[in-house]
Amino acid sequence: MTTLVWAGICDILILGGLFLIGTLTLRVILRRVDWLAAIGLSFGLGAGLFTWFLFILSWAGVALNKGTILGSYAVILIALALLAWRFPVRPVEQFPTGKSEGKIALYTTRGLWIVILFVIAAVTFLAVGLSYFGWDDIARWAVKGYGIAFQGTVLAAKDWGGVGLSYPLNIPILISIFRILEGDLLPGSKLIYPVFYASLLAVCYRFWVLQGLRKWAASLGVLLLACTPIFFTHASMGYANLPFTYFLVSGLLWSIEGMREGKTGKILLGGIFFGITIFTRPEGLVMFLVSVAALGIARLLTASGRMKILPLLLPVVILVGPWYIFQRLNSNLNVEVYQYSSLALNGLLAGDIRWPALYSIVRYIAGQVIRFRDWGYTILLLVLFLFAGLRPQDLRREFTKSTLFFSLAGLFLVVFGSAYMAAYAPGSSTFLYEWISTTLMRSFMPVAVCLLLLGWMFLQEKKRN
Amino acid sequence: MKINRVLKPFLLVITTGIILLQLGWAGQQFRDLARRKVWSDRFLDAISRSADVAYGTDYLAYVDFLRKEIPMDALVVDTRTFGVPQFDDNTFLQYFLLPRMVVGQSDSTCPGISSLKDCLQSMAGPQVYFIYGPTFDNPSSVPGTLKVIPFNATMGLLAPQDAEAGQ
Numbered sequence: 025m026t027t028l029v030w031a032g033i034c035d036i037l038i039l040g041g042l043f044l045i046g047t048l049t050l051r052v053i054l055r056r057v058d059w060l061a062a063i064g065l066s067f068g069l070g071a072g073l074f075t076w077f078l079f080i081l082s083w084a085g086v087a088l089n090k091g092t093i094l095g096s097y098a099v100i101l102i103a104l105a106l107l108a109w110r111f112p113v114r115p116v117e118q119f120p121t122g123k124s125e126g127k128i129a130l131y132t133t134r135g136l137w138i139v140i141l142f143v144i145a146a147v148t149f150l151a152v153g154l155s156y157f158g159w160d161d162i163a164r165w166a167v168k169g170y171g172i173a174f175q176g177t178v179l180a181a182k183d184w185g186g187v188g189l190s191y192p193l194n195i196p197i198l199i200s201i202f203r204i205l206e207g208d209l210l211p212g213s214k215l216i217y218p219v220f221y222a223s224l225l226a227v228c229y230r231f232w233v234l235q236g237l238r239k240w241a242a243s244l245g246v247l248l249l250a251c252t253p254i255f256f257t258h259a260s261m262g263y264a265n266l267p268f269t270y271f272l273v274s275g276l277l278w279s280i281e282g283m284r285e286g287k288t289g290k291i292l293l294g295g296i297f298f299g300i301t302i303f304t305r306p307e308g309l310v311m312f313l314v315s316v317a318a319l320g321i322a323r324l325l326t327a328s329g330r331m332k333i334l335p336l337l338l339p340v341v342i343l344v345g346p347w348y349i350f351q352r353l354n355s356n357l358n359v360e361v362y363q364y365s366s367l368a369l370n371g372l373l374a375g376d377i378r379w380p381a382l383y384s385i386v387r388y389i390a391g392q393v394i395r396f397r398d399w400g401y402t403i404l405l406l407v408l409f410l411f412a413g414l415r416p417q418d419l420r421r422e423f424t425k426s427t428l429f430f431s432l433a434g435l436f437l438v439v440f441g442s443a444y445m446a447a448y449a450p451g452s453s454t455f456l457y458e459w460i461s462t463t464l465m466r467s468f469m470p471v472a473v474c475l476l477l478l479g480w481m482f483l484q485e486k487k488r489n
Numbered sequence: 490m491k492i493n494r495v496l497k498p499f500l501l502v503i504t505t506g507i508i509l510l511q512l513g514w515a516g517q518q519f520r521d522l523a524r525r526k527v528w529s530d531r532f533l534d535a536i537s538r539s540a541d542v543a544y545g546t547d548y549l550a551y552v553d554f555l556r557k558e559i560p561m562d563a564l565v566v567d568t569r570t571f572g573v574p575q576f577d578d579n580t581f582l583q584y585f586l587l588p589r590m591v592v593g594q595s596d597s598t599c600p601g602i603s604s605l606k607d608c609l610q611s612m613a614g615p616q617v618y619f620i621y622g623p624t625f626d627n628p629s630s631v632p633g634t635l636k637v638i639p640f641n642a643t644m645g646l647l648a649p650q651d652a653e654a655g656q
Contacts, residue, residue: 139512146519153527155535157542159574159581167584174588183590186580211535244504251511256518400511405504412496483497 028209035212038205039067039219041097046070048104053296054289055111060233064226065278065293067219068270072300074100075197076343079178083350087176093204129240136243140225143250148218150260152210161262164191169199169213182354189355192347194304195264217266221259224270225250228473231277232480235424241483249476252402254465264305269469271301272308273477276315279336280427283319283329292335299343307442311470312340314434322419322426329423368445381447381456385440388460398465403472406479413482428478435471442467536585544575551576552585554640555620558648563616565591566598568605571622571644582620594619606631609647619647 046066050057074097081096082088125133156166163186171184172193181196182189195216202213225246232242249255258266275297282290298315302308316336323331371378393403419426446459530538533549536556540549559565565586569577576582579593592598599608609619613634621628623643631637631647638652639645 143512143515146515150519150522150527153530153538154522154542155538156584157539159543162539162543162584163578163581167580167587170584170587184580184583186578209535244501244508248504248508248511251508251515253511253514256511256515396514400514401507402511405500405507408503409500412493412500482493482500 031206031209031212034206035202035210035215038202038212039215041101042070042074043067044070045074045097045100045104048101048108049073050293051108052104052111053293058230060226060230064223064230065274065297068223068267068274068300069293069296071198071216072194072271072303073296075194075201076300076303078197078201079193079350080346082172082176082178083346088172088178088200088204089176090204093201125238125240129238132240133243136240136247140243140247140250143247143256144218144222144225144259147221147256147259148215151214151218152212154260155211155214156262158261158263160264165195165262165264166199166211166213168193168196170203170208172196172200173203173208178350179354189351191264191306192303192308194300195267214260214262217262218259220267220270221250221255224266224273224473227270227274227277228477231477234281235481236484237480238483238485241480245476245480245483248402248405248480249473251400252472253396253400254398254469254472258466258469263466265466265469268301268305268308269473271297271304272311272315272470273473275301275312276318276427276431276474277477279315279319280424282335283323283331284423286330286332288332288335291332292339295336295339296343298336299340302340302344303347307438307467309344310438311435314438315431318427318430318434321430322423325420326423326426364445364449367448371448378444378447380453381444384456385443385460385464388457388464389440392465399472403475406472406475409479409482410475413479413484425478425481428474432471432474432478435474436468439464439467439471536587540585548575551640551644555586555646558638558646558652559586559589559618560616560652561588563589563618564614565589566609566612566617566619567591567593568609568619568621568625569594570605570625572624576620576622576644609635613649615649615651617649618652621645621647 043066046069047057047062049069050062050065054061077096077100078088078093081092086092156162165185167185168181168191171180172178174180174184178193178197181193185196198216199208199213202208202211206212228249229242229246232245233239237245255266275294277294278290278297279294282288282292282294298308298312302312319336320331323329392398414425414429419429443456443460443464446456449455449459526538526542530541533541537549537553540552555565565579565582567577567579567582571577574581577593579591583591594605594608599611602608602611605625609631610633612619619635621644628637628639628645628647634650635647636650636652637645638648
């Protein structure tokens with residue numbers, strides 16, 4: 025029992041340590057940060073950058089063990105603290121409070137946040153209590169993390185767990201930190217999923233309040249997201265889809281904010297989050313390109329905002345370049361999606377369109393949207409909000425709405441297209457159903473969050489663009 | 490704008506209803522999992538809890554059996570004779586048997602040897618353990634240096650004759 029308590033304390037220290045370097049990085053990049061941005065971004069930023077640093081270190085031949093992890097953490101912490109200290113001290117930016125709200129609205133907001141905190145506590149309890157239990161939790165992510173910890177090198181991910189080095193190593197390295205430092209006895213590494221979940225909620229809340237929604241309305245949107253079955257379930261599972269969604273959405277929202285305000289620091293932050301997104305799941309690169317395209321289209325249509333390419337792309341190249349080089353040098357990409365994409369491309373170029381497969385996918389998606397199990401009734405509700413709130417002229421006038429709309433459309437097509445590719449696999453009809461029933465709905469998580477962010481803006485009270 | 494004035498309260502009422510419904514579902518999920526799994530498994534370590542939550546008590550018993558019988562530094566060969574992925578996929582089993590290395594028996598494991606039992610014979614060694622399932626025909630017929638440690642009538646382990654227990 026004492027060992028478990030000690031492990032729990034270590035886990036909280038690890039999470040706190042990652043949060044701290046994230047906060048310092050935010051301070052260095054933005055120079056002043058509002059508290060809600062710090063809550064929503066610090067852990068993800070700290071964890072993503074630290075795992076990337078450990079990846080580089082390990083690739084350079086340094087063994088990953090307690091000494092090297094704590095040592096490299098200390099070096100990063102001191103460097104960031106010195107950098108943050110060198111900048112002129114500015115007061116913490118006040119978070120915009122919006123219109124003054126009456127007592128009822130205030131109590132409603134507080135009540136909603138109490139419920140949201142209960143939900144977060146519940147998923148945290150389940151995450152640790154249930155340990156790793158999904159297929160990919162075990163065979164893809166946790167076992168790779170444990171293998172890295174056991175052998176002290178990121179190359180272990182090639183032999184431990186499925187798909188070799190075809191999947192990026194952000195989450196496995198994060199898990200390995202817990203395994204190396206305290207044995208992952210609880211398992212403490214499962215705590216990262218509720219933290220990513222809470223961070224996603226904070227990022228969405230901040231975005232809506234900045235967009236002029238009243239706090240109670242923003243809180244209601246957060247609660248809707250929190251209790252949507254697939255998000256609630258994934259907050260206590262060990263799949264990478266929820267962290268991936270968090271990184272992608274954070275990257276998108278901060279790029280929007282940075283471009284709208286013409287602030288390089290915010291765009292740079294968005295670029296860093298996009299880089300971590302690609303370092304989290306294989307589809308990250310395509311989804312990043314779609315997001316950049318959406319930003320570009322919205323910029324052209326609305327003629328507002330400043331598209332600064334360098335701060336957006338440079339962090340992505342720096343963070344992702346080494347990973348792809350490492351992957352090419354050490355792995356034969358054996359993940360199914362790479363194989364099917366070339367088969368599908370050849371098929372499409374030859375005019376071979378699989379109509380029955382298209383019909384199956386559309387029918388499956390429609391079925392899932394009206395069934396409660398994955399999405400509750402959230403998607404149906406949001407479609408109503410979208411039809412009620414979004415006008416065609418918004419796409420030409422409002423940069424934020426326009427970007428979210430084109431991101432939503434683009435990401436939907438990416439997920440749909442990845443399912444359709446399975447139609448070209450050998451033994452396609454059985455395989456297609458297996459493929460879409462196991463991967464499709466969780467791949468839709470970023471699409472659903474974009475839909476929620478955009479649809480919920482129907483409750484916007486004042487225009488900020 | 491007039492439409493919105495009517496539509497907003499209407500949509501908010503629907504939203505509240507949907508949130509309450511989904512919160513009810515979440516609460517039920519929480520109560521069910523907390524009572525049926527988290528509380529009942531509270532004395533188990535993280536790996537055993539994974540086994541129980543993933544595939545139930547039978548799977549947990551099998552994983553416990555393997556962890557007990559196979560030494561930490563052993564190489565485990567999965568003969569893939571179970572017919573279900575949670576037993577036949579070595580990448581999945583690897584998690585439960587860590588730090589033991591688990592490999593799956595395949596055509597490439599024993600090039601040029603068509604019989605599974607001959608393949609096992611060729612791979613046998615002092616730290617090599619083979620796990621077998623229901624479609625593995627008569628494990629006791631494997632000659633030579635391997636002994637059978639049964640888990641039940643159809644599943645078990647082929648271990649070196651001088652095998653020591655695991656954890």
